[in-house]
Amino acid sequence: MIEARGLTKRYGAKTAVDDLSFTVRPGSVTGFLGPNGAGKSTTMRLLLGLDRPTSGQALVGGKRYRDHRAPLREVGALLEARAVHPGRSARAHLLSLARTEGVPARRVDEVLDLVGLTAVARKRVGSFSLGMGQRLGIATALLGDPAVVMLDEPVNGLDPDGVLWIRGLLRGLAAEGRAVLVSSHLMSEMALTADHLVVVGRGRLLADTTVEELVARTRGGSVVVRSPQAQRLAVMLAGVGAVARPGDAPDLLEVRGAEAPRIGELAARHGLVLHELHAQQTSLEDAYMTLTRDSREYLTDGDSPAQPDLDAAPAGAPR
Amino acid sequence: MSTTRPSTSPAGTAGTGSGRVGLARVVRSEWTKLASLRSTWMLLLVFVLLGVGVATLAGWGSAQAIEATEAGTPPAGGPPGGLGREALAASILSTTSLATLLLGVLGALAVSGEYATGTMTATLTAVPRRWPVLVAKAVLLALVLAPVALVVSGLALLAGESFLPESASLGLQDDGVLAAVVAHAAAMVVTALLGLGLGALLRSTAGSITVLVVVVFLAPGLVPLFGVDWLTTASQYVPATAAGSLGVTTGEPALTTTEAVLTLVGWALVPLLAGLVLLQRRDA
Ligand SMILES: Nc1ncnc2c1ncn2[C@@H]1O[C@H](COP(=O)(O)OP(=O)(O)O)[C@@H](O)[C@H]1O
Ligand SMILES: [Mg+2]
Numbered sequence: 001m002i003e004a005r006g007l008t009k010r011y012g013a014k015t016a017v018d019d020l021s022f023t024v025r026p027g028s029v030t031g032f033l034g035p036n037g038a039g040k041s042t043t044m045r046l047l048l049g050l051d052r053p054t055s056g057q058a059l060v061g062g063k064r065y066r067d068h069r070a071p072l073r074e075v076g077a078l079l080e081a082r083a084v085h086p087g088r089s090a091r092a093h094l095l096s097l098a099r100t101e102g103v104p105a106r107r108v109d110e111v112l113d114l115v116g117l118t119a120v121a122r123k124r125v126g127s128f129s130l131g132m133g134q135r136l137g138i139a140t141a142l143l144g145d146p147a148v149v150m151l152d153e154p155v156n157g158l159d160p161d162g163v164l165w166i167r168g169l170l171r172g173l174a175a176e177g178r179a180v181l182v183s184s185h186l187m188s189e190m191a192l193t194a195d196h197l198v199v200v201g202r203g204r205l206l207a208d209t210t211v212e213e214l215v216a217r218t219r220g221g222s223v224v225v226r227s228p229q230a231q232r233l234a235v236m237l238a239g240v241g242a243v244a245r246p247g248d249a250p251d252l253l254e255v256r257g258a259e260a261p262r263i264g265e266l267a268a269r270h271g272l273v274l275h276e277l278h279a280q281q282t283s284l285e286d287a288y289m290t291l292t293r294d295s296r297e298y299l300t301d302g303d304s305p306a307q308p309d310l311d312a313a314p315a316g317a318p319r
Numbered sequence: 320m321s322t323t324r325p326s327t328s329p330a331g332t333a334g335t336g337s338g339r340v341g342l343a344r345v346v347r348s349e350w351t352k353l354a355s356l357r358s359t360w361m362l363l364l365v366f367v368l369l370g371v372g373v374a375t376l377a378g379w380g381s382a383q384a385i386e387a388t389e390a391g392t393p394p395a396g397g398p399p400g401g402l403g404r405e406a407l408a409a410s411i412l413s414t415t416s417l418a419t420l421l422l423g424v425l426g427a428l429a430v431s432g433e434y435a436t437g438t439m440t441a442t443l444t445a446v447p448r449r450w451p452v453l454v455a456k457a458v459l460l461a462l463v464l465a466p467v468a469l470v471v472s473g474l475a476l477l478a479g480e481s482f483l484p485e486s487a488s489l490g491l492q493d494d495g496v497l498a499a500v501v502a503h504a505a506a507m508v509v510t511a512l513l514g515l516g517l518g519a520l521l522r523s524t525a526g527s528i529t530v531l532v533v534v535v536f537l538a539p540g541l542v543p544l545f546g547v548d549w550l551t552t553a554s555q556y557v558p559a560t561a562a563g564s565l566g567v568t569t570g571e572p573a574l575t576t577t578e579a580v581l582t583l584v585g586w587a588l589v590p591l592l593a594g595l596v597l598l599q600r601r602d603a
Contacts, residue, residue: 049447050440070338071340079444080440083440084441085356085432085438092351093438095351095355096352096355097445100340100345101338140441
């Protein structure tokens with residue numbers, strides 16, 4: 001169980017994490033999503049006590065991480081891939097960490113086997129590929145058989161086999177009753193593994209939801225209309241409060257603020273010809289892009305922040 | 320490999336032993352780290368060779384000088400070139416300062432190497448209270464290096480003395496010789512701890528080595544050349560001069576025994592304590 005409560009971290013003038021609150025529950029995989037620079041890694045560092053929050057609280061298993069007396073058993077984390085001395089062997093690296101809590105050497109060999117590094121256990125890490133480094137990071141995270149697993153962009157640098165393997169691993173860890181937090185900047189990856197999503201942008205919480213809910217929330221976004229009288233239809237639509245943007249062709253409109261049936265009825269009432277009318281299918285990827293684009297370019301109406309970022313977004317964005 | 324099911328047992332029940340993080344465990348962990356790097360053993364090897372080697376050359380050089388002096392002034396009988404046998408012993412020991420520098424580098428790398436490679440993240444995740452990490456590194460360095468330093472200091476003296484004629488040489492059993500050997504060994508361990516403290520303060524290998532070179536090497540020899548009185552006085556409070564003031568000396572000791580001991584302890588502990596405070600306070 002991970003609880004972030006009003007977490008805020010500023011580096012000088014830069015606010016990396018801004019009043020972030022969320023919970024990661026045992027038995028499920030929580031995807032931590034956001035574009036690069038959204039504050040995912042910083043949040044994980046705050047959760048692990050590596051960086052001190054400017055304000056707010058980070059609790060793991062009900063306590064601050066540094067108050068745990070056997071922390072590796074509580075939380076296993078992969079932060080930076082290959083953050084290992086290149087001159088040390090994978091086994092020695094794991095063994096040195098295992099020693100801090102009296103974890104037996106047998107467990108080191110077990111996790112090496114689990115991630116498929118047994119054959120190179122005694123090779124120097126400097127000779128590892130990015131994917132092997134990533135596997136070593138995962139072995140490190142699993143070393144203490146922790147109740148909470150936290151992985152920062154674990155699929156980076158893995159080949160397709162490795163990506164599949166990680167998915168299975170994460171599902172398995174959650175099925176065993178662990179709380180799993182995995183960050184990614186790719187929705188496509190999270191859609192396949194996560195039960196729950198915590199989406200951040202510019203350090204702020206954008207969504208704390210399930211995959212299904214997120215799609216539902218963004219569905220019905222826009223309707224594509226093709227009509228030889230597109231100009232007139234656009235005026236009619238404006239009259240009922242919908243927004244029609246011209247599409248790629250002169251007879252194309254992209255309509256927001258009105259569902260497809262209403263648009264059809266409106267056109268019929270005014271005797272306008274329609275050649276095409278369909279709701280834009282929202283993929284999870286679109287939902288995510290919409291969500292994070294909003295956070296990058298302008299602020300969503302509901303949750304305007306206490307203090308806007310200095311380097312915030314271009315002015316005059318619509319809405 | 321590549322089983323999709325992780326073969327771990329339900330959360331928290333696998334055979335991972337049961338243990339809280341304690342200082343003794345962290346010392347073991349640090350030993351695993353130190354011993355698993357080739358650079359540790361290389362540095363120690365070069366330290367031994369350089370420490371004994373330079374002293375050997377110094378002894379041989381002194382012997383040559385004595386011979387030349389004796390050839391010029393036949394009934395010399397006594398030590399050459401105005402240097403007494405005690406001063407000869409002290410000057411042989413003082414040549415170990417080059418090797419001592421290497422132990423400073425070893426100490427600095429123990430921390431700065433972790434920052435450079437990112438290992439510190441894993442280390443502090445395993446030991447989130449942090450201070451045991453630096454304390455364990457200090458304890459470990461002192462334990463491992465003390466015997467090595469004693470052997471190198473002793474061998475350096477014996478190797479250097481072995482070239483000198485009997486009339487000009489001293490052995491470990493002579494007054495003040497053992498004390499000087501121990502003092503130089505102490506300066507070596509102190510320098511390693513100084514390097515460790517600097518590594519924790521500066522988090523940079525290059526920065527730490529720069530300060531080490533200045534303190535260990537340049538300050539004692541160079542600062543007096545500026546001719547500024549208070550600077551010259553200040554420059555005596557360094558590990559090398561402190562070690563040179565204990566036991567047999569090249570002249571009047573620069574520091575009293577108390578001053579010398581405090582100087583050694585100070586260089587070992589003050590940077591280390593400052594590093595400890597910063598380690599607790601700073602973001603990792
Ligand atoms: N130590 C630091 N000093 C200054 N800025 C930082 C530091 N760490 C992160 N940042 C900034 O904070 C923001 C969030 O970074 P990060 O947490 O790494 O994002 P993410 O992991 O989501 O890509 C970025 O703008 C980054 O430049
Ligand atoms: Mg990141």
